[in-house]
Amino acid sequence: MLVLIVVAAAIGFSLFVASEQRIVQNQRAANQMKNLEGLRIVGLSLDLSSNNTTGSTLTVQLASLDINNMTLTGIDVNGVPATFYGLLLPGGIVGNGPNQCFVLSSGNLNCSKLILRGFSQTTMVFQFSQFYLRTFNLSDSETIQIDVFTSLGNEFVASFVPPDAIVGIAFSGTWPILDGAGSYQPSGGTGVNTTINHWDWIVTNENDSHDPDNGVYYGQEAELHDAFNASDIYNVTLTVTNSFGLQGYAVEMYKA
Numbered sequence: 001m002l003v004l005i006v007v008a009a010a011i012g013f014s015l016f017v018a019s020e021q022r023i024v025q026n027q028r029a030a031n032q033m034k035n036l037e038g039l040r041i042v043g044l045s046l047d048l049s050s051n052n053t054t055g056s057t058l059t060v061q062l063a064s065l066d067i068n069n070m071t072l073t074g075i076d077v078n079g080v081p082a083t084f085y086g087l088l089l090p091g092g093i094v095g096n097g098p099n100q101c102f103v104l105s106s107g108n109l110n111c112s113k114l115i116l117r118g119f120s121q122t123t124m125v126f127q128f129s130q131f132y133l134r135t136f137n138l139s140d141s142e143t144i145q146i147d148v149f150t151s152l153g154n155e156f157v158a159s160f161v162p163p164d165a166i167v168g169i170a171f172s173g174t175w176p177i178l179d180g181a182g183s184y185q186p187s188g189g190t191g192v193n194t195t196i197n198h199w200d201w202i203v204t205n206e207n208d209s210h211d212p213d214n215g216v217y218y219g220q221e222a223e224l225h226d227a228f229n230a231s232d233i234y235n236v237t238l239t240v241t242n243s244f245g246l247q248g249y250a251v252e253m254y255k256a
Contacts, residue, residue, distance in 0.1 A: 034152040038065030039116070041146050041158035042192055046245045048140055056128045058138065059088065060146055063121045071151040072114040074102045077126070078138070078145055084130035085114070088123035113151070140247045161186050163196050165240045165250035174227040176213065178203075180220050183240045183248070198241040206233040228256035 043061040050056045058077060064070055075082045084101045086094040101111040116122055128136050138144065141162050148156045164186060168179030180199040187193075201217040203224065212226035213234075228234060236252045 034154060036066055036068065037070055037150060037152055037154045039063070039070060039148060039150070039154075039156045040065055040192075041148065041156065042121070044144065044146065044160055044244050046138060046140050046144070048138070056137075058126045058128075058144075060124050060126070061121065062116060062124065062148065064116045064119055067118045069118055070116045072102075072116060072148060073151050074149040075124070075126075076145075076147040076149075077131070077136075078142075079147075080136050081132040082126050082130060083132055084127075086125040086127075087114075088125055094125050140245060141249060144246070158192075160194070160244050160246060162246035163240045163242045163248040165238045165248040167236055167238045167250045167252035169236065169252065169254055172223065176224045176228055178217060178222045178224070178236060178238070180238050180240060183238070183250075185242055194242045194244050194246075196240045196242050198239075200239040200241070202237040202239075204235045204237075205229070206235060228254070230256055232256050 040063045041060065042063050045059045047057045047059075060075070075085070082102065086100065089095045100114075102113070114122075114124075128138075143159055143161050145157065145159045150156075164184055166180065166182035166184070168182050170177045170179050178201050180201075183196055183199070185194055185196055199218065199220050199222075201222055203214055203217065205211060205214050207229070209229055209232060211229050211232075213224040213228055215225065217224070232255075234254045234256065236254060238250050238252075239247055241247045
C-alpha cells in the first residue's frame, strides 16, 4: 500500500512539474512573440476643411516590422480613443464598413479587429465624429501623438510636431523681400523626420491705404510688388506647412 502511495505521489508530482513547464514555455513563447512585434507610424495628414466637424479627417500610415500578422485593438489620438476607422483602398477609395471599429473603445462585440499583415503597410482614415469624444478636434498647429495598441499588449507611439515660423524682412533697394529662411522644423517628438514645404505670406497695411504691397505671397523668399509707404504700419503674417500638413504661424509688425 505504501508503495502505491509513493508511486501515485511521484506520478502526481511529475504531472505537476510537466504542467508548470508547459506554463513557463507558453509564457516564454508569448513573451517572445510580443518582443518580436514591431510597428512604425510612418506618417499622417490632417484635413480640417470642415472646421473640425464630421467631414474633417485624420489619415495615419502604419507599417509592420514583423514577419507575423499583427492584430490592432485600438488607436488613440492625443489620448482620445478612435471608435471607428476606414481603410484607404487602391484608387483612393475609403472602405468603412459597419464593423470596422475597435471593441475596446466602442463596446461593439461585432467589431472587426484590424489585422496588419507581416511586413505590410496600411493607411487608416478617421473622421472626427468617430472618436470616443464627440467634441474631439485637432489644430494643425499642435503636436499630434498617435498611440497604437495590439492584441499582444504592445503600445507603439509617435509624435508629430508642427514647424515654427520665423518672419524676416529684408530689402533690395526700396523693395521689401519677405524672408522665411529662419523658419524651422523642430526635431522633438518620436515621429519620422519631416521638412517645411510651403511658405504662405499675407501682408496687410494697418493704414488701409490699399497700396500694391498689400496681398498674398508664396515661397521661402517673396519680393513685394511695391515699396512700403512711408510711415505706414504693416502686419506680415507667415504660415509654414510641413509635409504632414502641420502648420506654424507668426506675425511681425513693421513700420515703414
